[in-house]
Amino acid sequence: MFGLGGQELLLILFVILIFFxxxxxxxxxxxxxxxxxxxxxxxxxxxNEFHKAxxxxxxxxxxxxxxxxxxxxxxxxxxxx
Numbered sequence: 001m002f003g004l005g006g007q008e009l010l011l012i013l014f015v016i017l018i019f020f021x022x023x024x025x026x027x028x029x030x031x032x033x034x035x036x037x038x039x040x041x042x043x044x045x046x047x048n049e050f051h052k053a054x055x056x057x058x059x060x061x062x063x064x065x066x067x068x069x070x071x072x073x074x075x076x077x078x079x080x081x
Contacts, residue, residue: 016028
């Protein structure tokens with residue numbers, strides 16, 4: 001976990017406890033949890049949008065342009081020499 005050992009984590013928690021006090025610690029942890037949850041949700045949304053964009057680009061490449069099919073004599077692929 002970020003290259004921190006047990007002693008470093010205990011020291012950090014102790015400093016946080018001194019600064020915020022025991023009454024604010026649950027609120028602080030709750031807010032941190034909400035922030036992490038929102039971050040993960042935003043990350044998943046961005047990944048989904050990226051995958052949708054890639055899939056729609058792939059689908060556009062596979063579709064045949066009707067005008068090209070008319071002009072090439074019915075073949076979707078025109079031959080170039």
